[in-house]
Amino acid sequence: MPKETFFILDDEKQEKVMRAAINEFSAHGFEKANIGLIAKNAAVAKGSIYQYFENKKELFLFSVKWSTDYLMKKYDIYSSYKNATTDVFDYLYSSSKDAWLQMREERELVIFIQDVFLGKYKNLTDESVSVMLKYANEYIIGLIRDGKKKGHIRQDIDDRMLSLFVTGASTKIKEYLMIKAREAGDDIVDGDFEVYDKDIKAMIELLKNGMGAK
Template sequence: MPKQTFFNLNDDKKNKLVEAAREEFSRVSLYEASIANILKRAEIPRGSFYQYFRDKEDAFFYLLNEHAEERHKNFIENLKAFNGDLFQAMTEVYKTVFQFSRENGNSNFIRNVLMNMNYKIEHAFTKNLTKQNIEHRFHDIYQLVDMEALHVSNEKEFYHLMQILIAVTFHNLVHCVSNEFSETESLDKYISELSLLKKGLVK
């Protein structure tokens, strides 16, 4: 997480620093990113960066967490829009993330995230659908899902179902982005795998 001094910045300075970091992480992976480039774009002295973030990883995961929060909101909205249809809601989130990965400019941040996926990155991306929700939001999601349509008996089983869906979702995103699938090809593959899961999970 950023240091408190970052949150104390006025909106203009904060946004300028965030956009500079997003631009750098859109250009290259986390491990190739240069703090010097971020500073140059944000027009701040080198020492100032460390007043706001511990290191470049801190800045990267702040951006990733912000994106994950947006996708969580998207997921909730889709659950409501599709009357608790879990698979339809997950499909819409999948489409959104894949579309982000295909866009140019700062949206390449998501493409670089997917192309350089590891456990730490995946955990940051999905924590709003896993541990954090168990503690703060998971019950709300559970209440929104049409449980009568699923072969799931309780919240514990539902949690394991979500873990399976998340694993399938990320496997497909990484595979399809890495192999430059079109949106149609990617979505067809994802829906096919969800259909196999639904045969054992949907009544």
């Protein structure tokens, strides 16, 4: 965690520092990321970085936390999931939409987090990432159990396999959206999501057919 001094900064400055860091880590990876450049891009003295963070590693780790928290807060992910999704298929649909939105507005952060999850910084994040993945997974498993209870989901296949099935498809559909968004570059607009809507629904249809109760 950053030192007290970091939190004394006004929010704008904090954000500037974090975005400079994330930007640099994304561009050059952890080892090659240059603290001097981060400082310069945040319009802060190099030494100041060390008043905020113990060292490069702490800065990196907090970059991960900050991005996640930032997106969480911005898209109010917790509440939206907690309230809106009643079954796995809804979840898949709305989280796809979220991914799209985030990608549109916070490409930098989203790509950074994606990279973290995909293992680009493996040696640094192994533990914390696996913790987060576990949480995400448990959420899905919960939805699946609920679905089985309610009779929407077939009983003959065990939860673990079903969750792999869902997350596999889910990952892919998000990847697909991400790629589309990356390709579109800065020109993505709100409406673009509609274009892919039928694709997402097709994927969900496949899942429903695959795992739905007859």
